[in-house]
Amino acid sequence: MAKPNVISKKDLIQFAKESLVINGIERFTLRSVAETAGVTQGTIYYHFRTKDQLLLEIVHNVCEETWTEISQQNNQHIISQAIHSAKSRCSHDSFFHKLFFTLIASSLNNDKIRSQLGEIIYKENKALSESLSKLWPESPLEGVTLETWGILMNAVVDGIALQALLQKDFPIEKTYKEVEQLFEGLSQLDREDK
Template identity: 70%
Template sequence: MAKPNVISKGDLIKSAKACLVDKGIEKFTLRAVAEAAGVTQGTVYYHFKTKEQLLLDIVQDVCESSWSEISRQNHPYITSQALASAESRCSYDSFFHKLFFTVAASSLHNEKIRSQLGEVLSTENHALTANLANLWSHSPIEGVSLETWGFFFNAMVDGLALQALLQKDFPVEKTYKEMAQLFQGLSDLINKEDE
């Protein structure tokens, strides 16, 4: 029996995440979300007009949760925590990145979702730039701003995720270990200049 139509958007997003894990992206529908949440389909449509909008809200929720968790960490651990979080979601069966790239592909034909997904990426870029500004007194390479470094690191994480989704044998652990070494090398350049 369906619950009364009193359910929060956040609770629907939680149910939608569970539904995606259970049914997969191919069988994910607003009707399936309603069934998983124990509410009417109309309740889901009240909060989310389209499946793509719900997918976007899920991606935004995951991103915000991830950045919130990273931001709570103490200063020296921000980078290692961020890399560990990104590596944990980088796999051939990554739920998060399948979702992210599905929404990204859908957004190419839907300007509203495209704009909202752009805002999610912008928030990630700003968070990365702020974290870098806390760790680095200046850019390790003259002419490359901290903002651009934030864009680079975000693009690397998404690019690595795409490669891992498409290649079962993609060397995730090795690649992230070397990405951490790259970051450390850039940090060492700054420390030498500051001495």
């Protein structure tokens, strides 16, 4: 029996994540979310006009949870926490990254999705830059701003995720270990210069 239409958008996003895990992105529909949540399809449409809008909300929700988790770390653990968080979502079958890259492909022909994804990525870059500023009072390399380091770190993580999706035997553990060493090494450079 369907639950009454009194369900929060936040709860629906959680049910949508469950539906993604259960059904995979290929069979993910607004109807499947309604069935998982035990609500009518009209309830889903009330909160999310389209499947793309719901998928964007899921991506934003996952990113927001990650940014909050990373921003609460103390200076010594920012890099390893960011790397661990990224690695935890990285796999050959990562539904988050399948979703993310599917939305990117969709956004190439949809300005609204492109704009919303751009805003999510901007916020992610900013959160990473702010986290790095806790670790590095100033950039470890002259001429490279902390904003650029945030963008670079985000691009590296997304690039690794894309490669892991495409290559079943991609060396995720080794790659993330070395990325962590790279950023830790930059931190050491910063300390040695002082």
